[in-house]
């Protein structure tokens with residue numbers, strides 16, 4: 535299947551809605567060009583490259599969700615890293631945040647390997663799927679509200695497709711927390727009002743789902759000790775427990 539080119543918000547909505555399953559959705563996402571600033575940035579980074587990766591061909595396109603087709607655990611991040619997912623084509627793969635995340639997922643039994651380096655490396659998630667709230671790498675890791683909203687239909691459709699078997703969703707960082715709760719409300723789920731506040735190890739029941747919050751494993755957090763490996767294991771271990779049918783609080 536060739537990816538259709540979504541040239542604006544209306545196309546994103548239409549192509550997301552029209553994707554009958556995850557395979558079609560993954561393909562449709564990769565053709566998206568709806569956010570001019572992000573398209574320019576992702577492609578500029580892919581052309582100019584970081585010196586350490588000068589011999590590699592960067593992906594330079596939107597990053598689809600990745601992992602199990604029928605997950606019980608969904609991990610939601612902010613957006614791909616310029617030289618991580620935007621280089622390798624796989625979410626959280628090839629950057630320091632991903633190194634932390636995959637090591638922890640492996641420790642708690644949600645990933646078969648402790649590292650994720652490139653497509654075809656043997657890595658696989660166990661009952662788990664990962665998605666980004668915004669599918670293209672943004673400058674300074676900061677999408678605008680318009681870009682977030684333009685990209686939302688991709689997240690909405692992915693959520694809709696995985697919700698039937700999902701037990702727990704983990705938001706990495708405050709941006710993902712807000713995007714996830716907003717998307718769950720759009721799915722018609724009873725998100726509490728006022729909106730629960732984000733925090734590390736925050737836990738909220740949203741209908742049949744448990745939503746967990748974790749500080750994002752960004753270098754800003756891991757270098758400063760704001761997020762430690764045991765802290766990340768605590769939240770992802772809780773997700774693994776709930777995902778396998780363990781009891782809620």
Ligand code: SF4
Pocket residue numbers: 546563566567568569572573596668669670681684685686688
């Ligand atoms: S951020 Fe989302 S909506 Fe914008 S171009 Fe990328 S995939 Fe398309």
